[in-house]
Ligand SMILES: [Zn+2]
């Protein structure tokens with residue numbers, strides 16, 4: 001047999017495998033004997049014109065495909081009137097993934113289908129703006145993925161499933177169905193925290209995001225089960241924010257599938273709004289602050305409440321020694337801010353027994369929420385000076401004074417003649433405890449920090 005016949009036979013076989021149809025079924029579908037088709041495939045019989053035409057019509061590929069060795073199946077596929085639908089593409093993955101993954105991944109035409117054709121089909125059907133969104137189909141790299149996926153990445157947010165926020169179709173390992181999921185990259189959390197803590201943190205951000213954005217009714221599903229033991233699958237499950245399940249036995253119609261996609265894309269856009277110029281890591285840090293009892297802005301009442309809830313007892317105070325500074329965080333206006341720990345403030349209030357550190361006889365009132373005397377926490381060396389103290393954390397109970405509300409307003413807004421004696425008096429009181437936590441400061445510096453005009457000094 002000549003090599004040309006052999007090559008044509010291989011192209012027939014490749015086409016059949018590309019569409020994952022077995023030899024018997026194909027022979028029956030196009031009305032030829034399967035023995036003959038088998039001979040054509042293995043190169044022991046020439047491909048006659050009649051069979052070629054049947055194959056060409058059945059698969060909508062040009063006749064040239066069979067004779068031109070350089071023409072790939074997608075290139076040769078004719079534009080049929082009805083474009084391939086998302087539902088058909090997903091169904092093909094569900095129906096064939098389990099058997100295809102038993103074969104080598106390299107040069108597998110089904111893997112190519114997931115990587116390229118599905119992406120094209122979805123790009124078309126969903127009318128994706130490719131300048132904004134990158135679409136990736138993943139049957140795995142090097143090895144078949146246990147959980148194959150097709151992801152949509154807003155180029156302003158992330159370009160990978162490892163970091164940031166994205167939308168994804170995730171297939172269950174057992175191919176019983178798949179999810180449309182708004183998800184987050186787990187790698188960031190795993191690298192920043194340990195595995196167990198990372199999982200808690202990613203679930204926590206998912207929870208916070210759900211509380212911050214409005215989620216359409218069809219995407220209320222907050223936990224997903226990929227039926228897999230693979231570690232990547234755990235990451236996807238933990239990172240899931242919201243979404244919907246499609247069971248293989250009852251796939252929706254194309255209209256519903258496309259509508260769902262559009263609707264979740266709008267939800268995805270709300271995260272982009274939440275990002276507000278921050279990168280995804282900055283948003284994560286920001287969202288997680290409160291989980292660590294840290295805040296960018298907190299009203300004094302909440303410190304009071306917290307002090308009460310934590311039942312802060314001054315004997316619990318951690319050893320007073322210098323501590324390295326915290327990482328600054330970008331707030332929702334895109335400004336970098338130094339986080340404040342509610343716990344430190346609560347500790348400072350409790351230590352002073354909720355009385356004004358300038359004069360314990362200053363009158364205050366009982367707080368309705370805590371039942372304690374109302375007092376406010378004031379950072380003696382203002383937190384905004386943190387760049388001048390690159391070695392130490394300024395957000396320490398030692399640097400927080402407990403003031404009555406009147407004194408607190410006064411030290412911020414009073415005239416210099418009034419403020420300076422307050423600063424001097426407090427300095428005498430806190431100097432030693434500041435030194436213990438490595439905050440070395442002079443009165444001259446304090447005057448500068450408090451913006452006391454020099455002519456008064
Ligand atoms: Zn203050």
Ligand SMILES: [Zn+2]
Pocket residue numbers: 356357358359362403404405406407408
């Ligand atoms: Zn006072």
